[in-house]
Amino acid sequence: MNPQQLTLALSKGRIFEETLPMLEAAGIRVLEDPEKSRKLILATNDPHLRVIIVRASDVPTYVQYGAADFGVAGKDVLLEHGGAGLYQPIDLAIAACRMSVAVSQGFDYDYAVRQGARLRVATKYTEIARQHFASKGVHIDLIKLYGSMELAPLVGLSDVIVDLVSTGNTLVANHLVEVEKIMDISSRLVVNQAALKLKRERLQPLLHAFSAAVALAAESAKCSAPSQLMQSMQKMQKEL
Numbered sequence: 001m002n003p004q005q006l007t008l009a010l011s012k013g014r015i016f017e018e019t020l021p022m023l024e025a026a027g028i029r030v031l032e033d034p035e036k037s038r039k040l041i042l043a044t045n046d047p048h049l050r051v052i053i054v055r056a057s058d059v060p061t062y063v064q065y066g067a068a069d070f071g072v073a074g075k076d077v078l079l080e081h082g083g084a085g086l087y088q089p090i091d092l093a094i095a096a097c098r099m100s101v102a103v104s105q106g107f108d109y110d111y112a113v114r115q116g117a118r119l120r121v122a123t124k125y126t127e128i129a130r131q132h133f134a135s136k137g138v139h140i141d142l143i144k145l146y147g148s149m150e151l152a153p154l155v156g157l158s159d160v161i162v163d164l165v166s167t168g169n170t171l172v173a174n175h176l177v178e179v180e181k182i183m184d185i186s187s188r189l190v191v192n193q194a195a196l197k198l199k200r201e202r203l204q205p206l207l208h209a210f211s212a213a214v215a216l217a218a219e220s221a222k223c224s225a226p227s228q229l230m231q232s233m234q235k236m237q238k239e240l
């Protein structure tokens, strides 16, 4: 392992775009745009830091096995992955949305739950759905899908879906109703546990820059994130 070389795993789209200003706060510019280039390894102005572009759900895997030293992944993706081998020091508070249960208009979800009905649940997020319904004592049949979950209740594949909701526009466009929020979701910085120790000198300034950028954003949004941030920074310092 070259202690100088760092690899950051990001996914295209919202996570890439919202991570860029945090990198810039650390003086780092990515030299290519993944929306325009087909390259999967992008150089930065720091010759010892490169960015790899991977599918959002693969970010934890690249970091877990040390193919990337650190990365940015949604809480949804991390819960499905399980988090093995990953240190999660900072909630970056980006790509915010929520994980929710939605049903077709006209489906009485509360009644079905009260009646103890067995529900067919279509979702990409099987772990989150399994845990949610188990905690409610609702029996379910899980149907794993890889996309377009909104279609499932409309064509009778499932009674409910579990999916990410941001504006709610996709649900409305498909005549679905959000009936239960399972949790708030945002993206977190994840660090390979071995890299955190072996590449500490290189990683620490970057982690501090990310933290400072989050604190600044939180301050301008006048929310309570800075105190949470301080706690996670203190935890990280202890583990270093």
Ligand code: AMP
Pocket: 074, 095, 096, 097, 163, 164, 165, 166, 167, 168, 169, 170, 171
């Ligand atoms: P919206 O119409 O804004 O509620 O967005 C809902 C659609 O976007 C659904 O298909 C979701 O799976 C997807 N979505 C919303 N937020 C996110 C996110 N943070 N990451 C990935 N997919 C998302």
